[in-house]
Amino acid sequence: MRCPFCQNEDTQVKDSRPTEDKSAIRRRRFCPACGARFTTFERVQLRELMVVKKNNRRVPFDRHKLERSLDIALRKRPVEPERVERMINGIVRRLESMGDGDVTSEQIGQLVMEGLASLDQVAYVRYASVYRNFREVSDFERFLGKMSGEESDLAGQA
Structure with missing residues (x-):
């Protein structure tokens, strides 16, 4: 997943959990290049x-x-x-x-x-x-x- 701040393509997943309605996976990510944290959602x-x-x-x-x-x-x-x-x-x-x-x-x-x-x-x-x-x-x-x-x-x- 590309970092939305610095465009680095090597980000790390720090936490994954389902959303409340279980329709998606919420992932907290960290970018080692710029230190930013961000959330992504993965849906079927x-x-x-x-x-x-x-x-x-x-x-x-x-x-x-x-x-x-x-x-x-x-x-x-x-x-x-x-x-x-x-x-x-x-x-x-x-x-x-x-x-x-x-x-x-x-x-x-x-x-x-x-x-x-x-x-x-x-x-x-x-x-x-x-x-x-x-x-x-x-x-x-x-x-x-x-x-x-x-x-x-x-x-x-x-």
Whole structure:
């Protein structure tokens, strides 16, 4: 592993342990060249995922892009980082178990919407406003009206 500070390629692992949700290995590393310490995470990747965009362009799946979009939606919301990490891991596992490794950006967006709906309603609306490309206040009103209708349908079934 290359040192992120001095680019030395000979770093040493000082400690390894699984993350809390057991989805990755956390490694504390030391660089003998510059003395820096840093942490890396090692995750199992079942298959190489390719995202098919709306314009049919194919790009490699980027977990960090998913994390960043959720960070934006959840900014200043009272949601524990562990719950967000579990949600991301669940989304990635579901994507990896789909078909041949090609997933559409719509499938990813839908899985994120499902996860956010149960995680935080405000973040769900924030994400939906970008994902569904809201342009006017009336778009929000329609979306919130549908949400209210779904909640009353669920309350009626209970």
